[in-house]
Amino acid sequence: MECYRCGATLGRESFCPSCGTDVKVYKKIMQTSNAYYNQALSRAGVRDLSGAVESLKKSLRFNKKNIQARNLLGLVYFEMGETVxxxxxxVISKNFKPENNIAGEYLDEIQKNRARLESINQTIKKYNQALLYCHQDSRDMAIIQLKKVLSMNPKMVQGHQLLGLLYLEEGNYEQAAKALEKAHAIDTNNTTTLRYMKELDDRAKESGTTLKDKNKKTVSYQSGNDTIIRPVSNFKESSSGSTVxxxxxxxxxxxLITCFLVVxxxxxxxxxxxxxxxxxxxxSLSSKNQEIKTLQAKVDELNGKISDEQNSADSADGKVATYQQLLTAYAAYRDGNKTAAGDALGNVNAEYLDDESKKIYDAVNSEVNSEYLASTYQDAYQKYSSLNYAEAAAGFQKIIDMDENYHDGYALYYLAQSYRKNNDIDNARTYYQKVVELYPNTERSSRAQKYLDEFGTAEADTANPDDAADENTRDTTTGDTGNTDIPGIE
Structure with a gap:
């Protein structure tokens, strides 16, 4: 047994000798899974296949990666005729353990034998058709289909059970007994088979039929104190004339048969x-197409299960990353580094936080936001003034993601400017359009509309002389300039 955390081999102690993890409960779970597996082996050994399936499902409930239990469950299903x-x-076992897994040999053995795959597909189709006939109350047709199914797959327990039930409903108790005996021979403790057999005995008694007498080969009678037993004779004496x-x-x-039938x-x-x-x-063509569809459906279903497991793991990783960023933000906030705290808070996904962590996040976020936005705006504007438009765009983008209307739209306007001067016309067009919509009748809106008009005819020239005027021109509606300590703020 290996440690679930570090993979080290575990001994009898309750703690991992390598990482020190408490593995007492984990070992108990693994031992319970193995106990149910051993119980299933015992049941399968005496052909209690239904009991073995029940034990194996419990084993896998405790440890879904118990490869031996999953492979044995597949073998039991296969023995019961449930090939799918x-x-x-x-397939699930192979996904959990791709290497040195006997399940791969089982799959290869079936996939290489095309005749067996075709037989499996035909069995499923004919069994489903028999069920449809049963729903339509066409018992004769259902019996014919089931006989074909059982000739192709004699171990199909459900087929024998359904055939026995149909014979029982038809009043053919002898044939019902034969079908149910075959099902009982395959799975000795199947509760459905046992229930049908009890119902058969009850109905036979009600109708006055003794099933054992139908196959009776001898006749017994009393002669004085002696019991005489002789074979049943089906022959009667006849005269020589009747013989001729x-x-x-x-x-x-x-x-007549030769003339009218044989020729x-x-x-x-x-x-x-x-x-x-x-x-x-x-x-053959129809069966192959159906086979492909059936197998593809199973592959899609299994891929969906694998995808669900992967999504669960990704969600756990996201929670860990979120809590790490929250701790980083709190440490930076405690040290007075509001910028670092703001950067870390930007990476926190509040959906992953519990109630207590959410309170810490809200408290730190409310304290940091205003100073963080002002500091980020100052830094982004300095990058913009230094013609470092890529970093300026990144800084202004952080501000817009947090507050689109920050500083009366100047952050939005300078973000569009940075994108345009960095030749990112698509993003520039997007944010110029927002400036026009959110701040009409301002100089920023007029300039934004001018650039949008230019984009409509040709790409804007990043060396346009008007650009130089943008940084030092006063907005007549606010009186702001770009040369204050905090750019754009009076």
Whole structure:
């Protein structure tokens, strides 16, 4: 047994000798899973397949990566004729342990045998058709289909059970008993089979039928104090005249059968063979297409399970990252580094926080936001003035992500300017449009509209002489300039 945290081999102690993790509960879970697996082995050994399935499902509930239990579950399903369920378990096992896994050999053995795959597919189709006939109350057709199914897959417990139930409903108790005995021989403790057998005995008693007497080969009777047992004789004595008559009738019937049945049958043999070959070819093509669809559906289902597991793991990683960023922000806030605290808070996903952590996040965020925005704005504007437009755009973008209307729209305007001067016309157009919509009748709006008009005819020239005027021109609506200690703020 290995430690679930570090993978080290565990001994009898309750703590991992390598990482010191408490593994007492973990070892108990693994031991319980193995105990149910051992119980399933014992049940499978005496052909209690239903009990083995129940024990194996409990084993996998405690440890879904118990490869031996999952492989054995697939084998039990396969023995019961439930091939699709068996393939599902082996595929999951192969995904958990790709190397040195006997499930791979089971899958290869089935996939290489195309005839077996086709037989499996035909079995499923015919069994489903039999169920449909049952729903339509066409018992005769259902019995015919089930006989075909069981000729292709004699171990299909559900097929024997359904056939026995149909015979039971038809009142054919002898055939019902044979079908249920076959199901019982495959899975000795299947509760459905046992329930049907009890119902069969009850109905046979009600109708006065003794099932054991139907196959009776001897007759017993009392003669004084002695019991005489003799074989049942189905022959009756007949006269020589009746014997001759029966022979003559037999000869006449034989001649008539030869003339009217055998000869036309031979003539039609070639046509029948040709039609059968065409039908077989069509059935083969249909079965292969259905097989592909069935297997693809199982693959999609298993891929979905794997994707769900991966999403669960990604969500856990996101929570860890969020709490790390919150701790970083709190440490920076405590040290007075508001900029670093603001950067860390920007990476926090509040959806992952519990109630207590959310309170800490809100408290730090409210204290840091105003100073962080002002500091970030000052730094971004200095980058802009130094013609470092890429870093300026990144700084202004942080501000806009937090407050789109910061500093009466100047952050939005300078973000558009930075994108334009960095030749990112698409982003520049987006934010110029926001300036026009949010701040009409301002000089910023007029300049933004001018650039939008230029974008409509040709790409703006980053060396336009008007650019130099942008930084030092006063907005007539606010009186702001770009040369104050905090750019754009009076």
């Amino acid at each position: 369920s068996a393939l599902s378990e082996w 008559l029966n022979i003559a009738i037999g000869l006449i019937v034989g001649v 036309p049958g031979v003539r039609q043999s070639a046509k029948s063979n040709a039609k059968n070959e065409v039908l077989q070819a069509n059935d």
